[in-house]
Amino acid sequence: MYDVIIIGKGPAGISTALYTQRANLSTLVIGKDGGALEKTEKIENYYGFPNGISGRQLIENGEEQAKNLGISIIEEEVLEISFDITFKIITTKNEYESKVVVIATGVNRVILPIQGLKEYEGKGISYCAICDGFFFRGKDVAVLGNGNYAIHEIEQLLPIVNSVTMLTNGKKAPELRSDKIKINEKEIREFRGDTTVKEISFKDDTTVPMSGIFIAEGTASSIDFARKLGARIENQKILVDERMQTNIQGLYAVGDCTGGLLQIAKAVGEGAIARNRNY
Numbered sequence: 001m002y003d004v005i006i007i008g009k010g011p012a013g014i015s016t017a018l019y020t021q022r023a024n025l026s027t028l029v030i031g032k033d034g035g036a037l038e039k040t041e042k043i044e045n046y047y048g049f050p051n052g053i054s055g056r057q058l059i060e061n062g063e064e065q066a067k068n069l070g071i072s073i074i075e076e077e078v079l080e081i082s083f084d085i086t087f088k089i090i091t092t093k094n095e096y097e098s099k100v101v102v103i104a105t106g107v108n109r110v111i112l113p114i115q116g117l118k119e120y121e122g123k124g125i126s127y128c129a130i131c132d133g134f135f136f137r138g139k140d141v142a143v144l145g146n147g148n149y150a151i152h153e154i155e156q157l158l159p160i161v162n163s164v165t166m167l168t169n170g171k172k173a174p175e176l177r178s179d180k181i182k183i184n185e186k187e188i189r190e191f192r193g194d195t196t197v198k199e200i201s202f203k204d205d206t207t208v209p210m211s212g213i214f215i216a217e218g219t220a221s222s223i224d225f226a227r228k229l230g231a232r233i234e235n236q237k238i239l240v241d242e243r244m245q246t247n248i249q250g251l252y253a254v255g256d257c258t259g260g261l262l263q264i265a266k267a268v269g270e271g272a273i274a275r276n277r278n279y
């Protein structure tokens, strides 16, 4: 059991870890890749680099600094965070436990260009299998996504629903084991319905009736984690107090996922603030 588990090894996550480790709190950082910085050619507006620095180099520097302090950083994809007295973090490989969780997973910049998606959110389209699966008991539902996160959501739904279709939206489907899972690899054009979603139309002009659609594209995002734990969200940002704590005791959020200025300086600053003497 760790005192603090930080999800995300970008500037917000590593900055938080530097402070928690130095406060003598056992700290684990879990991140799946380099995050937003990986896409950044050159950074010229961050303190202390007179000639700028590449995103990749800044990530490497941050990780090296953390490791020099004895902080454990592991590269795994987090699928779910749940809470029952302590926090349980489920990754593609392991399960971890902690007293405090800090979400530092950045923002999801991918917007799915599918007509009807926004219109039917909360009206048959859901972002949380564990929260909303029960509303679709005995029905045929679909999960949009083809990665580990989509498979995790499908597994949550299988005991409740009649069947699950994995919608890969033009991508290749992974190998799946249950005969309750159908695969549809066609590109999606639109989600249609009346007061609730009723069918999916594809770019080849075919349609499939569907009672519910769960969005699990890519990897689980900061918003997915917050939503499942009951943390307050507004305009796709996690709401925090002046100590970076959400409305859930022991659940903190830092960096791009809390909104405002999407910059390294703000992410690093919030990591420093999240170091809380009351952990």
Ligand SMILES: Cc1cc2nc3c(=O)[nH]c(=O)nc-3n(C[C@H](O)[C@H](O)[C@H](O)COP(=O)(O)OP(=O)(O)OC[C@H]3O[C@@H](n4cnc5c(N)ncnc54)[C@H](O)[C@@H]3O)c2cc1C
Residues within 6 Å of the ligand: 007, 008, 009, 010, 011, 012, 013, 030, 031, 032, 033, 034, 035, 036, 037, 039, 040, 041, 042, 043, 044, 045, 046, 076, 077, 078, 079, 104, 105, 106, 107, 219, 220, 221, 222, 254, 255, 256, 257, 261, 262, 263, 264, 265, 267
């Ligand atoms: C192209 C581009 C250029 C930019 N240029 C600048 C610039 O010049 N100056 C500047 O100040 N800012 C710049 N930014 C913004 C800056 O990169 C971000 O503000 C900053 O990286 C935010 O830090 P973060 O730690 O909150 O998130 P990120 O850096 O995005 O880190 C998120 C972390 O969460 C991890 N993660 C996410 N989901 C999961 C999961 N399910 N399981 C496990 N780990 C997960 C990722 O692997 C990553 O480690 C730029 C951004 C982009 C995209």
